[in-house]
Amino acid sequence: MKKLIIFLIIFLNLQIIANMSSPIEPGSFGSLPFISEYIDILSERLIIVPDEKFETALFQVEYQIKVNRNGTKIPLLFYAIDFQGDFKIWVDDKIVDVKSIPERYNTLDGTIFKDFSYVFDDPTTKTTRNIAIDDTLDGNYQIYLTDLKYFEVDLSEGVHIIRVEYIAKRWTDNSGWIKKHSFRYALEPAKYWKSFGSLEIILDASKCKLNLSSNFGNPQEGGYNSIAVWKFEKLPSDVIEIIYHPEINSTAKTLIEIGPTMLTILLGLILIIIHLLILKMYKNENKNKNKRNTIVIIGSIFIPLITLLGFIFYYNIVDAFIGIEATERHGYVFMIILLYPLIFPVYWIIAKLIDKLILKRLLKNKI
Numbered sequence: 001m002k003k004l005i006i007f008l009i010i011f012l013n014l015q016i017i018a019n020m021s022s023p024i025e026p027g028s029f030g031s032l033p034f035i036s037e038y039i040d041i042l043s044e045r046l047i048i049v050p051d052e053k054f055e056t057a058l059f060q061v062e063y064q065i066k067v068n069r070n071g072t073k074i075p076l077l078f079y080a081i082d083f084q085g086d087f088k089i090w091v092d093d094k095i096v097d098v099k100s101i102p103e104r105y106n107t108l109d110g111t112i113f114k115d116f117s118y119v120f121d122d123p124t125t126k127t128t129r130n131i132a133i134d135d136t137l138d139g140n141y142q143i144y145l146t147d148l149k150y151f152e153v154d155l156s157e158g159v160h161i162i163r164v165e166y167i168a169k170r171w172t173d174n175s176g177w178i179k180k181h182s183f184r185y186a187l188e189p190a191k192y193w194k195s196f197g198s199l200e201i202i203l204d205a206s207k208c209k210l211n212l213s214s215n216f217g218n219p220q221e222g223g224y225n226s227i228a229v230w231k232f233e234k235l236p237s238d239v240i241e242i243i244y245h246p247e248i249n250s251t252a253k254t255l256i257e258i259g260p261t262m263l264t265i266l267l268g269l270i271l272i273i274i275h276l277l278i279l280k281m282y283k284n285e286n287k288n289k290n291k292r293n294t295i296v297i298i299g300s301i302f303i304p305l306i307t308l309l310g311f312i313f314y315y316n317i318v319d320a321f322i323g324i325e326a327t328e329r330h331g332y333v334f335m336i337i338l339l340y341p342l343i344f345p346v347y348w349i350i351a352k353l354i355d356k357l358i359l360k361r362l363l364k365n366k367i
Helices: 002-018 188-192 250-258 260-285 294-322 333-366
Strands: 029-031 039-050 056-067 076-078 084-091 094-096 130-135 139-144 158-169 171-173 180-186 198-204 212-214 227-232 239-244
Touching: 039 180, 056 180, 250 260, 250 294, 260 294, 260 333, 294 333
Parallel strands: 029 180, 039 198
Antiparallel strands: 039 056, 056 158, 084 094, 084 158, 130 139, 171 180, 180 239, 198 227, 212 239
16 A cells, blocks of 8 residues: 555656646737837727637737827837747838847946836846736746837827737647637736826637637627727736637547546446456356356456556547647656556455355355
């Protein structure tokens, strides 16, 4: 028993280690802009247009800004990683040259980005400034100054329209049985704005007839498979997600609900009952009391083995019913076979006792 307990502890630890690697396949990640102290953002509109397979999505973001002094050269800093194609920006319908921040700008003081220093105030280091964008699913994203993109253009005092456009790649969460796909966008930078106007989110999924949802509530207008609209006067979430939950067939759903442990127990019980019935039939026909019962030996060898193999292959069977959307992340389930040397002798002893009990009753009834 002590060895069994030790094995189970080791087995569970291996299961945990096997699943410690991140189940997240990252996709594109963008955010609202960081702004200088001379800019007010009056309103923003985020339009998300996923393709029919929910593999990529067009992100179009429009900001109405108010500039408080003439000749502001760096009005906005943008964050977007792993996007597909070009990252485009228009200012008052004129496309502008988007630049990456040079590596030499590893500090904000005394540079063209000094107006953003309140955003990147990092007391832990004097050379590299960063800010954390919260993601409740996967921890924090540390954004460094050199991760951002910027543009240089003189803006006159007053109201201007800025548009941003890029193609985002989806995220995939492989935790659990079924993959969960999503597109993500961070709203948290708005916490650092001088003022927060209105936010409108538009999801145009008219080409994507899939089971979609979001982490910021049901749409106020339209539906997920048409054109859905949300309007906010405050941030609904630090990071928003448009989520696709793949549909699976009823057989896969039933198997997942039952679970591998319960199904293994049921398989074991069925095999034990069959073994007992065969054992009884064998005893009825065997007139030699001293002959070794081969049914006991054969059952003791194969029933524990088949039961443990049933637990292992259960995962493959469920994954097969789920199809391409199966995560196939189940840890070292095959190591349960190491329980066999412990289960086999226990089952064999019990089977021998039952065999003798059956023989005793048969002899008693005969008398």
